[in-house]
Amino acid sequence: MKRLYIYLRFYFVTLLYILLTMLLIVGAYIYSIPSIKLGSHIITNHFYSNLGSIPEWLYIVNYFIFVFVIAIIIIIGWTIRYSVRKKRNSAADIIFQEKYIPQLFEYLFSEHEYSEEQKKNKLNELNAEITSDYLRWTLVNVLREINVQTKGTVNQKTQRLFDTLEMDYLVYSYLKSLHVKDKIFAIKTISIFKLSYYEPQIIKLTKSRNLIIRSESIVAMMHLNAENNPLSFVLSDGYIPTLWDLNLIIKTITELEVKQIDYVGLINSEKEFISLLGIMLARKNNQTQFNQIIAAKLSRPNRMISDEAFLTCVSFAENADDYNELINKYLLASENLKLEIIKCLRYSPDTQSAIKFLKWVVESQKLVQKLEALKSLFELDFNTVVFYKNSEDEYIRKSCLQILDINL
Amino acid sequence: MNTFNWIDIVTSIFFIYGCLLFGSYLLNAVLSLSEFRRYSVKNKYVDYKTMLSFEKIPTVSVIAPAFNEGKSIVESVKCLNSLSYPDYDLIIVNDGSTDDTLKKLIESFNLIESAQAIDTQLHTESIRNVYYSRNPVYSHLTVIDKENGGKADALNAAINVSNKDLFLAIDVDCLLEPDAIERMVKPFIEDRKYEVIAAGGVIRVVNSCNIENGKVTEVKYPKNFWAKFQVLEYFRAFTLGRMAWSKINGLLIISGAFGLFDRNRVINVGGYDRNTVGEDLELVVRLRRYMHEVEKKKYRVAFIPDPLCWTEVPENFNNLFRQRNRWTRGAIDTILKHRKMFLNPKYKLIGLLSFPNWVLFEWLGPIIQFVGLLYFIFLAIFGAVDYKIFITLLIFVFTFSLMYSLFAIFFEIYTFNKYKGSGFFFQSVLVIILEMFIYQPLNMIFSLSGHLDYYFKRKTHKVWGKMERVGFH
Numbered sequence: 110m111k112r113l114y115i116y117l118r119f120y121f122v123t124l125l126y127i128l129l130t131m132l133l134i135v136g137a138y139i140y141s142i143p144s145i146k147l148g149s150h151i152i153t154n155h156f157y158s159n160l161g162s163i164p165e166w167l168y169i170v171n172y173f174i175f176v177f178v179i180a181i182i183i184i185i186g187w188t189i190r191y192s193v194r195k196k197r198n199s200a201a202d203i204i205f206q207e208k209y210i211p212q213l214f215e216y217l218f219s220e221h222e223y224s225e226e227q228k229k230n231k232l233n234e235l236n237a238e239i240t241s242d243y244l245r246w247t248l249v250n251v252l253r254e255i256n257v258q259t260k261g262t263v264n265q266k267t268q269r270l271f272d273t274l275e276m277d278y279l280v281y282s283y284l285k286s287l288h289v290k291d292k293i294f295a296i297k298t299i300s301i302f303k304l305s306y307y308e309p310q311i312i313k314l315t316k317s318r319n320l321i322i323r324s325e326s327i328v329a330m331m332h333l334n335a336e337n338n339p340l341s342f343v344l345s346d347g348y349i350p351t352l353w354d355l356n357l358i359i360k361t362i363t364e365l366e367v368k369q370i371d372y373v374g375l376i377n378s379e380k381e382f383i384s385l386l387g388i389m390l391a392r393k394n395n396q397t398q399f400n401q402i403i404a405a406k407l408s409r410p411n412r413m414i415s416d417e418a419f420l421t422c423v424s425f426a427e428n429a430d431d432y433n434e435l436i437n438k439y440l441l442a443s444e445n446l447k448l449e450i451i452k453c454l455r456y457s458p459d460t461q462s463a464i465k466f467l468k469w470v471v472e473s474q475k476l477v478q479k480l481e482a483l484k485s486l487f488e489l490d491f492n493t494v495v496f497y498k499n500s501e502d503e504y505i506r507k508s509c510l511q512i513l514d515i516n517l
Numbered sequence: 518m519n520t521f522n523w524i525d526i527v528t529s530i531f532f533i534y535g536c537l538l539f540g541s542y543l544l545n546a547v548l549s550l551s552e553f554r555r556y557s558v559k560n561k562y563v564d565y566k567t568m569l570s571f572e573k574i575p576t577v578s579v580i581a582p583a584f585n586e587g588k589s590i591v592e593s594v595k596c597l598n599s600l601s602y603p604d605y606d607l608i609i610v611n612d613g614s615t616d617d618t619l620k621k622l623i624e625s626f627n628l629i630e631s632a633q634a635i636d637t638q639l640h641t642e643s644i645r646n647v648y649y650s651r652n653p654v655y656s657h658l659t660v661i662d663k664e665n666g667g668k669a670d671a672l673n674a675a676i677n678v679s680n681k682d683l684f685l686a687i688d689v690d691c692l693l694e695p696d697a698i699e700r701m702v703k704p705f706i707e708d709r710k711y712e713v714i715a716a717g718g719v720i721r722v723v724n725s726c727n728i729e730n731g732k733v734t735e736v737k738y739p740k741n742f743w744a745k746f747q748v749l750e751y752f753r754a755f756t757l758g759r760m761a762w763s764k765i766n767g768l769l770i771i772s773g774a775f776g777l778f779d780r781n782r783v784i785n786v787g788g789y790d791r792n793t794v795g796e797d798l799e800l801v802v803r804l805r806r807y808m809h810e811v812e813k814k815k816y817r818v819a820f821i822p823d824p825l826c827w828t829e830v831p832e833n834f835n836n837l838f839r840q841r842n843r844w845t846r847g848a849i850d851t852i853l854k855h856r857k858m859f860l861n862p863k864y865k866l867i868g869l870l871s872f873p874n875w876v877l878f879e880w881l882g883p884i885i886q887f888v889g890l891l892y893f894i895f896l897a898i899f900g901a902v903d904y905k906i907f908i909t910l911l912i913f914v915f916t917f918s919l920m921y922s923l924f925a926i927f928f929e930i931y932t933f934n935k936y937k938g939s940g941f942f943f944q945s946v947l948v949i950i951l952e953m954f955i956y957q958p959l960n961m962i963f964s965l966s967g968h969l970d971y972y973f974k975r976k977t978h979k980v981w982g983k984m985e986r987v988g989f990h
Binding site for chain 2: 480
């Protein structure tokens with residue numbers, strides 16, 4: 110029943126459009142004939158009698174005026190209806206804030222332990238008062254926010270409270286809803302309260318064309334599988350992430366402090382963004398043991414992958430030989446990557462090799478790279494920067510002064 | 518050919534033009550509704566805060582040229598410094614101001630002069646000094662002090678100094694929402710099919726709003742009638758017009774007050790044109806030409822309908838006149854410069870639809886309106902007006918305009934609802950009615966003066982087109 114209501118609500122606007130278009134067409138037809146016969150009734154078009162006294166095109170213009178007037182009335186009606194509905198919802202929000210939030214906080218955050226009887230009574234009170242879907246929706250949202258932001262007892266209490274409230278029918282119907290807002294509500298709830306029996310539906314949604322549904326589903330999948338290879342769905346057939354997804358996956362992996370990652374599977378994936386994800390995760394988690402696999406990606410035609418692999422190899426480099434090999438390939442890198450490499454060298458374990466390389470950049474490369482190299486040298490070897498202050502090359506001298514002015 | 522035939526032919530031309538105009542407005546409304554629905558489904562529930570911890574997102578320079586902005590410069594910089602984007606810097610260009618703009622900046626942000634090595638990829642007037650702040654709160658701030666060269670020249674100077682992937686060109690007196698950059702950058706990292714080369718955003722009117730610490734804290738409907746007219750005009754232009762063109766990837770203009778661009782591509786096309794006053798329109802047209810002629814890749818100019826940028830609009834006749842005159846000159850200049858694109862299938866939709874739309878309705882529109890008015894007076898004098906037809910057509914125009922503007926207002930209430938209270942709606946209805954009889958005819962005159970200035974005075978170069986600012990309250 111609830112799903113039927115949701116479907117009707119979703120298609121209401123579309124149905125209205127179809128109805129209005131049909132009315133326009135039927136209206137135009139009725140307007141163009143002198144009378145219409147409905148059974149035994151004959152409806153006469155009184156406007157038609159004017160047609161003799163005005164040109165036909167003007168007759169059509171009159172019809173448009175009629176349509177515009179109707180449209181004006183509809184727009185005004187919609188605006189008033191919408192404003193009233195907004196006011197009603199904000200009034201419900203105020204009641205929720207003033208009445209239920211204090212009670213909820215009192216229950217969740219008080220150190221006093223309620224007896225089972227008291228808990229049952231409180232729950233009955235809450236269930237009796239929260240009758241509309243809008244209030245239930247708001248309550249679950251609040252519980253979810255508290256759950257995300259807390260740990261320990263309060264976190265467990267929100268989980269228990271959610272389970273006791275028996276909101277499963279609401280989550281299910283909203284997950285099936287066509288409204289994005291409803292779907293997101295359901296996915297977030299599944300994700301935070303770990304309702305793992307929804308996993309098959311969530312996997313389907315990770316391939317959704319809608320970015321926000323896809324993002325929320327990715328996060329939900331990782332939450333549901335936080336303990337057991339949360340990136341397995343990434344390697345499944347048909348999943349093609351965007352740069353947005355990739356960022357989101359890395360963010361969630363970091364938040365969940367995931368340890369179990371199939372780096373080799375990710376890095377060697379044929380799908381470009383998945384391979385990129387593997388390399389980025391390896392660099393972020395300092396997985397130097399995959400250096401050789403990553404080095405093999407330096408020749409990938411996709412610039413993003415080869416750049417990321419290059420950067421990762423630079424950050425994994427340990428000795429002068431590694432650096433020499435990379436310097437040989439430096440000139441092949443894109444302009445942005447060159448800057449990234451220079452920045453990366455600030456954290457190099459082999460300081461001497463890094464300084465030597467940076468000096469080469471200052472003396473022989475483009476102005477933008479000189480500037481970035483001097484910034485890195487400022488961190489690694491202040492004396493070299495001071496030395497360049499008196500350089501004969503005007504650009505090096507100016508760059509050097511700029512770095513010193515800002516930082517000293 | 519007798520006189521009456523001649524009159525019939527001219528009348529028919531005006532009638533066809535009118536039909537095309539109203540048809541394009543109707544199409545705009547339908548397309549914008551569809552585009553907004555698509556945008557809303559895709560973005561309404563996105564939590565932009567997640568972007569703050571993203572690892573791989575484009576870096577951004579916010580660049581703002583300033584000329585005699587002493588009244589509001591400090592508030593503006595404070596606002597621009599408090600944006601939430603993780604990797605951005607702020608470059609203010611003092612374009613040879615003759616007031617205390619630079620002095621205020623130096624004092625308020627503890628600026629120090631610094632040597633600066635600049636990779637001059639775009640030619641500009643000479644740079645006097647570059648300043649950085651000693652205050653760590655403003656560590657992302659760079660102030661360039663340069664010889665006066667006009668807005669485009671100042672923007673080019675900032676592009677030279679920037680070393681980020683994208684740049685957000687704004688008017689320094691604009692106030693941005695804290696998450697403005699995230700929302701503008703999103704299309705650049707989410708699109709799989711197209712390369713996004715630029716993104717434009719909506720400009721909102723800040724007059725009469727409450728502002729605290731460089732942020733709009735309460736949105737109020739302007740008290741001044743000129744500003745009220747412009748609120749309505751901006752609703753129509755941004756939510757209905759540009760949204761519709763964005764739907765079919767035919768957007769030709771990104772407002773100079775708020776637009777995000779791919780820096781490398783802008784450098785490749787030679788930066789902003791310093792010899793026009795319509796540098797914003799001209800740059801987008803040139804970028805599009807470049808994509809068609811040189812890169813030949815699938816690309817897109819995105820449009821973000823969220824209200825992210827607030828600006829002060831002219832509150833008196835003279836300022837409004839100067840602004841519109843400048844806009845018209847800019848449009849004519851760009852149209853003539855890129856006339857090769859007109860109905861040229863090589864440029865696909867841009868050449869066949871967007872550009873002709875600008876030629877027909879933006880360039881020729883005011884002229885045709887004016888000639889139509891003269892023609893009507895001529896017919897009236899010679900008793901050749903059929904008043905029954907005239908009144909019917911007048912009612913047609915009136916009801917259509919009312920419907921179109923009401924739709925724009927409804928759109929605002931339904932989507933962003935920034936103006937609270939029922940008073941806004943009823944005041945808007947009054948403004949719509951007055952606008953038809955006061956503001957629109959005046960706008961036609963402003964545009965005509967722009968045409969005259971362009972053809973006879975050749976006023977196109979290096980003019981800032983300043984308006985006197987009241988400053989933020």
